[in-house]
């Protein structure tokens with residue numbers, strides 16, 4: 001077994017309250033012989049005292065550039081802009097392998113310092129499936145926001161909350177008439193689809209579930225016959241979109257799209273009537289004013305790309321439960337386990353692309 005040092009850094013984004021490993025999972029790493037260091041953080045949902053009580057070493061916020069060279073620096077979202085060169089092995093969601101904004105700059109920083117990026121999005125199993133993701137709580141919050149908006153109970157700006165507060169709102173919405181709504185979840189068998197179904201169940205909203213099989217021959221009228229569509233589909237092959245511009249002038253019951261997938265500019269956007277995300281400040285945007293001819297209501301969209309951050313405690317707990325056993329795989333005598341090797345290959349590929357003209 002190889003000695004491993006995991007350094008949990010503070011998040012650079014002020015609204016990011018989640019943690020990749022929760023205090024309750026620190027002993028799992030310590031018992032396996034890991035060294036665990038945690039940076040202080042003003043916004044993290046878990047107090048630093050909880051990490052200290054669990055046995056982690058505590059250091060000041062933002063000190064990871066001074067971490068021992070062999071430490072794995074672990075976070076969730078983007079790094080701070082400094083230092084310019086990165087020489088550690090970093091584990092986080094960098095969104096830097098598909099030509100996204102800032103991708104090149106991020107990769108250049110790794111090249112400059114000789115560090116490595118093990119992007120959590122690229123931790124996959126033999127079947128190519130992601131092994132750790134925030135999907136469940138994204139679906140839960142996405143569906144909840146859709147119901148609350150339809151019930152006239154969504155107050156902006158949004159802010160991180162506790163699950164019991166959100167559930168109380170959902171229950172209230174159900175009692176106030178949301179249980180008369182009809183919801184459709186697409187991608188219903190996936191991680192976020194399951195979360196969405198649970199939130200709708202908590203609100204008492206009758207829900208239709210569609211996954212690949214049910215959308216093979218898309219029944220557009222059936223789709224438009226729901227008040228709320230919660231889209232949780234992941235697909236890499238362009239297929240018939242669920243809602244297109246031409247559908248909006250049709251007679252329809254559909255009033256709100258809660259787009260959990262948020263693939264708003266991608267070639268496989270299943271809701272091409274929308275091409276922009278919405279935000280915590282303005283969670284809902286109007287896409288169509290409705291038609292007098294059919295007496296149809298306006299159509300609105302909620303497409304927030306950081307939904308799990310609104311339930312930071314539950315999102316962190318679920319994520320940590322999946323990530324912690326994987327971290328143990330960093331210590332293998334024969335080198336890191338399969339998912340880490342897959343993430344390493346994705347990084348090498350991205351760096352090769354960077355070099356090519």
Ligand SMILES: NC(=O)c1ccc[n+]([C@@H]2O[C@H](COP(=O)([O-])OP(=O)(O)OC[C@H]3O[C@@H](n4cnc5c(N)ncnc54)[C@H](O)[C@@H]3O)[C@@H](O)[C@H]2O)c1
Pocket residue numbers: 133134135136138186187188189190191192193210211212213215232233234235239259260261262263304305306307308
């Ligand atoms: N908005 C956010 O804050 C947020 C947070 C986390 C994840 N996400 C995104 O949510 C999406 C869902 O993630 P997940 O973890 O639930 O994925 P998942 O792979 O667990 O589930 C996707 C589901 O889509 C189904 N599917 C694929 N093609 C379909 C089709 N044509 N019709 C119907 N169903 C189809 C699959 O069978 C699967 O059940 C991802 O794009 C992810 O990046 C968004």
